[in-house]
Amino acid sequence: MVICIDEVSEIPIYKQIRNQIVLGISDGKLQPGEQLPTVRALAEEIGINSMTVNKAYALLKQEGYIVTDRRNGARIRNEFDQGKYLSQTSLDNLQQIISEANIRGFSKEEFFQLCEKYF
Amino acid sequence: MFNIILFISTYPVLLIIYFVLKNNHKFHDHLLFSVSMKEEWVEQPAVQKIISDFKKQMNILLLIFFAIPLTSLLTSHFSIQFTIWMNWLMLLILLFYVPYAIANKKLKKWKKENQLYENQILVSYVEMKNAGNVRKVRFLPFFLPTFLSFFVFILSIVFSAISEKTDFDSTIMVLIIAAISLLYWIIALWMDRRPVEVICNDSDININYTRSKKNVWKNFWLACVWLNLVYTLITFLPLISDTIHLGIFLVGSIAYALVLLILIIPLGKKFKNIEKRYASSFDPAFKTNEDEAWIFGLFYYNPKDKSSIVETRAGIGTSVNMATGLGKGLTIFSIIAMLSIPFISIFMIMEEFTPIHLVIKDDTLYCEHIFENYAIDTDTISNVSLVDELPSMVKSNGTAMDNLLKGKFHVRNQGNYELFLNPQHKYYINFSADEKNYYVNGFDDKETLEIYSELTD
Numbered sequence: 182m183v184i185c186i187d188e189v190s191e192i193p194i195y196k197q198i199r200n201q202i203v204l205g206i207s208d209g210k211l212q213p214g215e216q217l218p219t220v221r222a223l224a225e226e227i228g229i230n231s232m233t234v235n236k237a238y239a240l241l242k243q244e245g246y247i248v249t250d251r252r253n254g255a256r257i258r259n260e261f262d263q264g265k266y267l268s269q270t271s272l273d274n275l276q277q278i279i280s281e282a283n284i285r286g287f288s289k290e291e292f293f294q295l296c297e298k299y300f
Numbered sequence: 301m302f303n304i305i306l307f308i309s310t311y312p313v314l315l316i317i318y319f320v321l322k323n324n325h326k327f328h329d330h331l332l333f334s335v336s337m338k339e340e341w342v343e344q345p346a347v348q349k350i351i352s353d354f355k356k357q358m359n360i361l362l363l364i365f366f367a368i369p370l371t372s373l374l375t376s377h378f379s380i381q382f383t384i385w386m387n388w389l390m391l392l393i394l395l396f397y398v399p400y401a402i403a404n405k406k407l408k409k410w411k412k413e414n415q416l417y418e419n420q421i422l423v424s425y426v427e428m429k430n431a432g433n434v435r436k437v438r439f440l441p442f443f444l445p446t447f448l449s450f451f452v453f454i455l456s457i458v459f460s461a462i463s464e465k466t467d468f469d470s471t472i473m474v475l476i477i478a479a480i481s482l483l484y485w486i487i488a489l490w491m492d493r494r495p496v497e498v499i500c501n502d503s504d505i506n507i508n509y510t511r512s513k514k515n516v517w518k519n520f521w522l523a524c525v526w527l528n529l530v531y532t533l534i535t536f537l538p539l540i541s542d543t544i545h546l547g548i549f550l551v552g553s554i555a556y557a558l559v560l561l562i563l564i565i566p567l568g569k570k571f572k573n574i575e576k577r578y579a580s581s582f583d584p585a586f587k588t589n590e591d592e593a594w595i596f597g598l599f600y601y602n603p604k605d606k607s608s609i610v611e612t613r614a615g616i617g618t619s620v621n622m623a624t625g626l627g628k629g630l631t632i633f634s635i636i637a638m639l640s641i642p643f644i645s646i647f648m649i650m651e652e653f654t655p656i657h658l659v660i661k662d663d664t665l666y667c668e669h670i671f672e673n674y675a676i677d678t679d680t681i682s683n684v685s686l687v688d689e690l691p692s693m694v695k696s697n698g699t700a701m702d703n704l705l706k707g708k709f710h711v712r713n714q715g716n717y718e719l720f721l722n723p724q725h726k727y728y729i730n731f732s733a734d735e736k737n738y739y740v741n742g743f744d745d746k747e748t749l750e751i752y753s754e755l756t757d
Contacts, residue, residue, distance in 0.1 A: 183498050183506070183586075187423045188604055205428075222432025226495045227424070228607045 182210040186227055194229060198237035203246060206257060217247065217255040244268070303372055306385050309554035314365055314392060316561050320568060321396050322358050324614060325351045325403075328575055330584050333403040334597025334613035335411065338584070350406045357399035365392055378701050379652035383645035390641045397598055400614060404597030417591070424605075425586050427496035427510075429503040434510050436518040437492040442485045445529040449478035452532045459540050470539050470696055477535050481528045488521035491618060494609060500583040509578050516570045523563055531556045538694075564616075571616050600627075652701050656722060658742035658751045665751070667720040667740055669706065674720060674740075676733045684731040684755045686748075690723065690739060705739075731755070 184201040186194060205211040217223075220238060224231035238255050241247045245262060249255045267275070282292045324333065327342045333354070341347060365388065372384040411417055456474040496510045534552035593602035598614050603623040612619040620627035650670055657668045660678065667674035691711045698707010698719070705719040721728055721741040727748045728741050741748040 182428045182503060183501055184426050184428055185423050186426060218428060218431035218433075223426075223428065225493070226428075226431040227426050228495070228605075 186229075194227075195233045195237040195240065198223075198227075198234065199240050202237070202241060206246060206261075211257050213257055213259045213261075215257045216253075217257065219254050302378060303381050305550065305554055306372075306381070307369065309558055310385060310389065311369065312558065313389065313561060314362070316564065317392060317396055318358065318362050320564065320615065321400065322355070323568075324400055325354050329582065331613055333400060333407050334594045335404060335407040335591050337407075341416070346410050347407065350403050350410070353406075354399045354403045357402070358396070361396055361399070365395075376702075377652055379645075379648040382648050386641050386645055390638055394638075397596075397614075401596035401598060404594070408591055411591075425498035427498050427503060427506045430496070430507050434496050434507055434514065435492050436511065436514040437488050437521075441522055442488060442525055445525045446481040446485050449481040449525075449529050449532045452529075452536050453478045456536050456539055463540070474532060474536050474539070477528065477532045481525050481532070484521050484524045484528060488518060488525075490609070491517050491521075494611075494618070495607075497611065498586050499578065500581050500586060502581070505578070505581050509574070509581070512574045512577075513571065516567065516574070520563060520567050524560065527556065527559055527563075568616055599631075651699060652704065655743050656704070656706075656720065656741075658740060658747060660751060660754050665755070669704075669720070673706065674718070674738075676738075678755065680733045681731050681755060682733070684729065684752070686752050687728050687730055687739075688726055690721075690728060693717065693719075727752070729755070 182205045184198065184205075186197055188194070190197065192200070202211065202217075211217075217238075218226065220231050220234045224234045227234070238247065238249060242249055242255075246258060247255050248258055279292065282295070287295070326332075327337065327339065330336055330338070332342060332347070333350070337347075368388050369385065372381045375381060453471070453475045456471045460471050492514055494514075496506050497513070498506050499509055500506065531552060534549060534556075538549055590602060590605075593600055593605070594613055595601055598619075599622060600610050600612075600619045601622045605621055605623070608621055608624040608626040609618050610621055620630050622628060622631050654670050657666075659666045659668060663678045665674070665676045665678055665681065667676075691714065693709040693711045695705075696708040696710050696716065698709070699705070700707075703722050703724050705721055705723055707719060709717050709719050711717055715737065717737045717739055719739050721739055725741050725748065726745050728739050729748060729752050731738050731740075742751055
């Protein structure tokens with residue numbers, strides 16, 4: 182899976198890594214149970230400090246997308262909680278997106294069509 | 301003799317550099333003269349003119365650089381011949397890139413004038429699959445020749461301990477050459493640790509592409525390490541056997557340099573084959589537009605890019621990011637190395653054209669040449685004799701020109717001698733001092749005879 186790092190973006194790099202891994206899981210590019218690179222290997226590959234990758238992995242683990250252990254490193258969870266809930270941050274982001282779409286003249290149906298395309 | 305060897309060994313460098321660099325006019329990997337291009341732009345008349353001008357300039361340079369070394373035939377002085385050849389080589393490496401730099405500048409200007417530069421976004425694409433695991437350099441294949449090189453160095457120490465012929469300077473020479481094997485190994489490891497190159501969205505293609513290129517590099521550096529082992533042996537053998545003339549070391553050095561250069565040809569071909577094989581997989585979307593970061597298309601300076609090593613856009617291999625600490629260090633080192641050539645040339649000319657002098661002052665015999673070379677207490681001088689013939693000897697360490705023999709020389713079955721003389725003069729003074737044997741003479745035979753007379757009084 183190829184990830185894209187924008188060094189001048191307002192989004193911190195660890196967040197970019199986290200977002201793209203989540204996207205990869207959703208797209209099927211990262212399979213359940215798939216091994217992720219080690220913190221050091223990925224940091225070296227990107228050319229950043231390993232603390233940044235560590236932070237991304239810690240966030241993913243906290244959010245329940247990956248599991249980590251000292252022996253096997255990090256891997257995608259085999260199963261995800263199907264509890265149909267989003268974190269408050271995600272809900273806030275969604276509110277923000279809907280607001281922007283509303284200001285730009287999208288109707289509810291047009292917005293749902295757009296969501297369907299991305300889903 | 302030296303000039304003939306240089307003609308045979310160094311002229312091919314001109315042809316190799318010419319053909320390797322001339323190929324830079326070809327559009328490949330969405331690049332032309334290190335400028336990112338679309339295929340349809342290459343056919344534009346303005347771009348074709350840039351390519352045609354480049355080819356003309358390369359041909360003119362070829363003719364000029366073909367002619368320059370012929371001037372070395374006009375003189376028999378070693379230092380002037382050396383100066384011509386070494387500075388020719390330095391200028392060859394520098395000036396043959398000028399047409400490329402000009403083409404790069406013109407092409408960037410053409411793109412700006414035609415508003416072909418899209419908004420630049422500095423992003424980097426990273427292959428997550430197998431991150432850090434695409435490695436081709438293994439321990440044992442590199443360890444063996446490197447270990448053997450250092451083993452030869454150990455042997456040279458052993459021989460210098462039991463034989464009077466070898467000395468500290470010679471074993472240091474063997475060590476330096478053996479250490480080059482280690483340097484090749486380190487460079488191979490360094491290049492092997494580069495990230496996977498992203499050419500498309502398919503992870504397997506990215507990994508296989510990178511693996512192919514790393515394999516080619518691994519084989520190249522491995523060949524260099526084995527070649528260096530052979531060269532270490534060539535350096536070592538004259539130290540242990542009088543029958544192996546030092547001329548073999550000179551021929552071996554030239555052969556070593558030539559073979560290294562020749563190895564670049566199949567290297568270039570293999571990379572071209574890899575590019576051809578994966579040409580259809582290249583996705584321009586993954587090519588970041590960094591034209592402005594490539595100064596003259598040759599030097600990469602990008603403070604926003606944290607990588608120290610990047611894939612070069614000119615030719616094959618890698619380039620350093622001059623914005624990083626490592627890049628700055630290597631750039632400064634390269635500049636110093638290049639600039640040292642004219643200084644070395646000046647020093648060699650001074651060596652050859654500065655006459656030698658012998659002076660006795662305050663009970664000390666001074667052998668003067670550019671700097672004071674020997675200062676020998678006359679009370680320690682014994683067994684003084686005047687001779688008109690030198691024994692057959694080989695240089696261990698020092699200078700050996702037609703009009704100057706200076707340094708440590710070895711006479712078969714007799715041992716080491718310190719020489720400080722002009723072999724074109726008639727007389728030489730032979731003496732011992734502080735457990736060393738000397739052959740010296742002065743500015744002319746008159747000076748030599750005067751000093752001899754003073755020493756024997």
